[in-house]
Amino acid sequence: MKVIIAAAGTAGHINPGIAIANKIKKEKPSSEIIFIGTNRGLENDLVPRAGYKLKQVEAYGLGKNMIKNFKTFRGIFQAKKIIKEFKPDIVIGVGGYICGPVILAAHKLKLPTMLHESNAFPRKSSKNVSENNRYNINKF
Numbered sequence: 001m002k003v004i005i006a007a008a009g010t011a012g013h014i015n016p017g018i019a020i021a022n023k024i025k026k027e028k029p030s031s032e033i034i035f036i037g038t039n040r041g042l043e044n045d046l047v048p049r050a051g052y053k054l055k056q057v058e059a060y061g062l063g064k065n066m067i068k069n070f071k072t073f074r075g076i077f078q079a080k081k082i083i084k085e086f087k088p089d090i091v092i093g094v095g096g097y098i099c100g101p102v103i104l105a106a107h108k109l110k111l112p113t114m115l116h117e118s119n120a121f122p123r124k125s126s127k128n129v130s131e132n133n134r135y136n137i138n139k140f
Contacts, residue, residue, distance in 0.1 A: 001030075036079060
């Protein structure tokens with residue numbers, strides 16, 4: 001099985017992604033897993049230290065800063081390129097601004113997506129992408 005995990009920002013987002021990746025590897029050792037994150041979060045330390053490959057795209061919170069909004073929009077195309085090259089069976093978002101562009105790109109490519117939200121109150125990215133992307137993990 002080939003899996004992309006989108007995780008960025010804080011350890012509260014990244015560590016659940018690593019735990020999911022480790023569980024997948026335990027259950028299906030031949031699985032290939034990569035992470036997609038940004039170039040500025042803890043993922044740049046935690047993901048490689050856990051033994052996984054990290055690809056980077058641009059992602060920021062959407063708001064009044066048009067430059068950051070444009071960069072996040074560009075991140076969708078960057079994520080699409082990574083997804084097309086890797087050809088995952090599923091894309092999992094575990095939190096942070098990265099989930100928006102990555103899950104949207106996967107959805108546009110008609111791939112199964114799943115969200116894991118460990119915050120007590122889901123933030124904007126998780127809420128927005130979860131409404132249209134509901135899949136049963138048991139089929140994988």
